[in-house]
Amino acid sequence: MSSINYNDKIPNNVNLSEDRTLQRALEHWQPNYRKWWNDMGPEGSQDFDVYLRTATSVDPQGWASFGYVKMPDYRWGIFLNPRDAERQVNFGEHKGEKAWQDVPGEHRANLRRIIVTQGDTEPASVEQQRHLGLTAPSMYDLRNLFQVNVEEGRHLWAMVYLLHKHFGRDGREEAEALLERNSGDEDNPRILAAFNEKTPDWLSFYMFTYFTDRDGKFQLCALAESGFDPLARTTKFMLTEEAHHMFVGESGVSRVIQRTCEVMNQLKTDDPARLREAGVIDLETIQRYLNFHFSVTIDLFGADESSNAATFYNTGLKGRYEETKRDDDHKLYDRTYNVLAVQDGRLVERSVPMLNALNEVLRDDYIKDSVGGVNRWNKVIEKAGIPFRLKTPHKAFNRSIGTLSGAFVSPEGVMMSEAEWVSHEREWLPTNEDRAFVASLMGRVVEPGKFANWIAPPVMGINRQPVDFEYVRFN
Numbered sequence: 001m002s003s004i005n006y007n008d009k010i011p012n013n014v015n016l017s018e019d020r021t022l023q024r025a026l027e028h029w030q031p032n033y034r035k036w037w038n039d040m041g042p043e044g045s046q047d048f049d050v051y052l053r054t055a056t057s058v059d060p061q062g063w064a065s066f067g068y069v070k071m072p073d074y075r076w077g078i079f080l081n082p083r084d085a086e087r088q089v090n091f092g093e094h095k096g097e098k099a100w101q102d103v104p105g106e107h108r109a110n111l112r113r114i115i116v117t118q119g120d121t122e123p124a125s126v127e128q129q130r131h132l133g134l135t136a137p138s139m140y141d142l143r144n145l146f147q148v149n150v151e152e153g154r155h156l157w158a159m160v161y162l163l164h165k166h167f168g169r170d171g172r173e174e175a176e177a178l179l180e181r182n183s184g185d186e187d188n189p190r191i192l193a194a195f196n197e198k199t200p201d202w203l204s205f206y207m208f209t210y211f212t213d214r215d216g217k218f219q220l221c222a223l224a225e226s227g228f229d230p231l232a233r234t235t236k237f238m239l240t241e242e243a244h245h246m247f248v249g250e251s252g253v254s255r256v257i258q259r260t261c262e263v264m265n266q267l268k269t270d271d272p273a274r275l276r277e278a279g280v281i282d283l284e285t286i287q288r289y290l291n292f293h294f295s296v297t298i299d300l301f302g303a304d305e306s307s308n309a310a311t312f313y314n315t316g317l318k319g320r321y322e323e324t325k326r327d328d329d330h331k332l333y334d335r336t337y338n339v340l341a342v343q344d345g346r347l348v349e350r351s352v353p354m355l356n357a358l359n360e361v362l363r364d365d366y367i368k369d370s371v372g373g374v375n376r377w378n379k380v381i382e383k384a385g386i387p388f389r390l391k392t393p394h395k396a397f398n399r400s401i402g403t404l405s406g407a408f409v410s411p412e413g414v415m416m417s418e419a420e421w422v423s424h425e426r427e428w429l430p431t432n433e434d435r436a437f438v439a440s441l442m443g444r445v446v447e448p449g450k451f452a453n454w455i456a457p458p459v460m461g462i463n464r465q466p467v468d469f470e471y472v473r474f475n
Contacts, residue, residue: 004057004079010169011077013058023095025164026078029175033157036179037072041126042133042149046072049473050146051462053378055079055154058237066463068473074150078161080233089227091323091330094316099229103166107315110308111228112167114317117160117191118219118235120181122152124195125208127183129356135442136451137397141202143471148209151241158234162386166230193295194401199440201257202455203281207293210249210373215300217242218321218366225319231288250373251458256281257377258456259383270388276437279453283381284387285438288430289388294370295398301363303402310355319332320358322367337361340396341403347396359402359465371429446472 004013009027018021038046049068056065058081103111119189126149127329136142140206156178163171178313181188189196194212199205212218220235220242264270272282302309313332320326328335335354354361371392378389394413396404408421445452449468462465 011075011226013079032179043130047475051471076154079237081236086191091319092314092316093331099227101229115159115162116169119178120191121195122156124183125192126152127197135444137445137455139446139448139471146236148245155238194300201442203289203438207289209245211297213245215297221321222318225323227316255456257380285434287390291430292395294392298363299401302359304360306355306359311359313358342407419422
């Protein structure tokens with residue numbers, strides 16, 4: 001089960017050829033996917049030879065090869081981690097039962113909803129990023145963008161396989177709809193609000209791949225605990241690929257910060273206006289971008305109290321992050337958890353049943369993980385000897401979901417009036433002027449080893465190649 005057959009029209013390690021009905025259905029979907037890719041994938045990239053990694057097995061010790069590929073010819077396929085015949089459901093009412101290989105009838109609608117929502121995010125991010133190749137700050141970064149794009153496309157295939165395999169006509173219709181919705185479309189938008197936001201510049205892209213792909217990590221980790229074994233095995237392999245996306249974001253922001261700090265020390269100034277004149281992104285603007293992407297992303301976890309989250313857990317469909325490492329009964333009937341609410345004009349903590357607060361549990365796990373990368377960015381600033389520190393805003397800041405939706409809370413967690421909040425909004429969130437300035441820096445640099453003025457080169461190249469390697473051949 002670990003090796004992948006690239007002789008098949010659809011590469012896979014699920015013995016697709018043994019299920020001719022399923023194979024025909026997926027081969028019918030494949031041309032529609034390719035049309036979507038040509039219409040909505042990376043703009044102007046169809047003829048480029050790109051140095052991409054391609055999965056060759058699901059063995060974590062050696063699962064990928066690197067080589068030049070034209071992106072429309074990338075071998076998207078269906079890859080699941082090997083099956084563990086002894087695996088059990090590890091939480092909820094079915095704890096201790098054998099993991100399901102088929103969809104239990106009573107959970108069919110909820111499972112389909114989970115898979116469709118996850119699947120919808122994958123093509124959405126490709127659509128959000130489709131113009132970025134035209135303003136790449138280096139060939140190295142252009143290649144990383146394209147790698148992220150093709151893997152998001154493969155993650156779509158992962159969810160489409162589950163829909164076709166396990167949900168019959170309903171699944172086929174949902175798979176078609178995944179190609180019909182488009183990010184930001186007024187009439188047929190993507191399901192989740194964050195995936196209808198624009199990604200107009202590379203600072204936004206790095207923030208997106210750091211913060212929003214990290215949401216993907218936590219959602220996939222929760223699904224990797226599922227009692228529905230094909231979903232768990234699919235998402236476990238997706239996580240192997242997802243790690244690179246977060247690396248692109250963390251290292252990208254770090255390199256932007258490094259370059260800004262270099263210019264701050266060269267000019268001996270922390271004046272944002274002078275730094276902008278020098279063609280770098282001031283730290284205050286980076287902080288505002290951070291505030292925006294962090295707050296939009298934590299909304300993706302949903303309402304702080306959710307009967308759906310309780311149902312998904314009770315029925316064994318979606319667990320917590322690192323469920324099996326937690327020291328409790330994994331049923332949570334008597335457990336409580338604190339969530340924030342607004343009461344009498346101030347933020348207060350309320351204790352609620354943990355089953356209903358599982359979105360908040362996952363959100364808090366995500367926040368702890370996000371802070372780690374921000375601390376690493378601060379080490380770059382500290383090493384440069386500059387007395388400025390980035391920070392994640394309070395989780396009640398700029399929220400649009402749950403009990404905190406519409407609350408006027410500062411990044412420090414202070415409740416205020418709407419008028420006070422509006423008077424400070426320009427200090428906390430990217431302004432039109434900020435976005436216009438960042439956009440003005442976005443000129444294309446694609447000569448091997450050359451980098452835009454506003455970003456530092458990476459420490460090392462991809463797959464042990466030099467930084468000035470020809471990662472993209474434009475033909």
